[in-house]
Structure formats: structure tokens, C-alpha cells
Amino acid sequence: MPVDEAEVLEQAKAFDPVALSAIYDRYEGKIYSYIYHRVGDAQVAEDLTAQVFLRMLEAIQSENTWRSSFSGWLYRIAHNLVIDHYRSRARSTHISLEDAPAIPAEDMDPEQTTERRLQGERVRRALNRLTEEQAQVVSLRFLEGLSIAEVAQITGKTEGAVKALQYRAIMSLRRMLDRES
Structure with a gap:
């Protein structure tokens, strides 16, 4: 992402594809990692990460939602989606992080x-x-x-x-x- 994050965020508010791509490139790996460590399932983590960026697109034009800390706002979206995921799963089945496959060490x-x-x-x-x-x-x-x-x-x-x-x-x-x- 370019040095001036505020400028990129302003461009993203206008749905500039380059700015949106820069935001995605900068945060996607971090958000995925956060979600993966919370859910322990790569496929679920990918799905929830996609939902984070979809929600970002839906709400990015509202300055008061993210003005103080954009990354904090994205992590908050991720956190809320993880909670929603567990709530919906708790109604139907039990999930154990112990059963999650370990990431192989190279x-x-x-x-x-x-x-x-x-x-x-x-x-x-x-x-x-x-x-x-x-x-x-x-x-x-x-x-x-x-x-x-x-x-x-x-x-x-x-x-x-x-x-x-x-x-x-x-x-x-x-x-x-x-x-x-």
C-alpha cells in the first residue's frame, strides 16, 4: 500500500479498484491469519475473510465507522464474524479446535x-x-x-x-x- 494510507482510503471510498486492491493486498493475509487462529479451519477462515472484505466494501463510505483506525475496524469486523460463526455452529454442532489439522512445518x-x-x-x-x-x-x-x-x-x-x-x-x-x- 502506498505510504499515504489516508489518501488510499479516500480513493477506496470512491471504489477505486487500485486503492481497493492495495487495501486487500495489505490486510488480507493478516485478517486471514487472525480468523484462522480463531476457527482452526482453513476453508472457514477463507470464507470469513472474504466476508470481512465484502462488509468493508459495503461500509467503507461511512467515515465514522473506521476513521480512528482502519485496521482496527477490519479486525473488529473479523472478530464479529468469528463470533457469528460460532453462534451459528453452536446451534447445529460442536466444533473443537483440537481437531483442527496442524499446519505442517517446512x-x-x-x-x-x-x-x-x-x-x-x-x-x-x-x-x-x-x-x-x-x-x-x-x-x-x-x-x-x-x-x-x-x-x-x-x-x-x-x-x-x-x-x-x-x-x-x-x-x-x-x-x-x-x-x-
Whole structure:
């Protein structure tokens, strides 16, 4: 995306294809990754990512929806779609992130791959036992690499609340993983 994001966003409001493409190229991978880490299913993550950008197109002309932080607004859309996904699935079936296939590690021997997969499964089980708020903060901070301020914007919480959630989540994960070892 060009250096002047505000200019690109103004062009996108007029549905300029180059600007829309630049926005998509910049955020698609990050949004997909966030959703994938929340749902654990590549196909569902692709579908929900597409819905994020569809909703963006439907609402981009309304300045007050995204003016303070465009990326925060996109993550908020993604978060809401993930919640909607789980609500709709809860009515029909149970979803377990533990059953999600692990992403294979490249350039590792089979022993390293197996060890990494087992470690990933332990972490995934521990993450599933966190509260929804704690899991969201951990996902945004450590899987997506967002700052405390960005996480606060996305979740609608204060930075202090995000820090407290992060601390409690890390302590809970440490206790759970220590018990498993």
C-alpha cells in the first residue's frame, strides 16, 4: 500500500479498484491469519475473510465507522464474524479446535515436525481453556503481532484492561502447560 494510507482510503471510498486492491493486498493475509487462529479451519477462515472484505466494501463510505483506525475496524469486523460463526455452529454442532489439522512445518525432519506438532497441540488445548477474552488478546498480541493499543481498539477495552487480560492469560497458560509436562 502506498505510504499515504489516508489518501488510499479516500480513493477506496470512491471504489477505486487500485486503492481497493492495495487495501486487500495489505490486510488480507493478516485478517486471514487472525480468523484462522480463531476457527482452526482453513476453508472457514477463507470464507470469513472474504466476508470481512465484502462488509468493508459495503461500509467503507461511512467515515465514522473506521476513521480512528482502519485496521482496527477490519479486525473488529473479523472478530464479529468469528463470533457469528460460532453462534451459528453452536446451534447445529460442536466444533473443537483440537481437531483442527496442524499446519505442517517446512524444512524440518520428521522428529522435529512431530515434536512441534505435539507442542502445538498442548498449546492449542491450553488456549481453548482460556476465557474468550483472554484467548482473543493472546491471539491478537502474539499470533498477529499487534500492539497493546491496537488490541484495545479492536476489543473496545482500555489498554490497562488488555494488559491485565494478557498477564492473566500468560499466567494461566503457564500453569496449564506446567501441569501437562
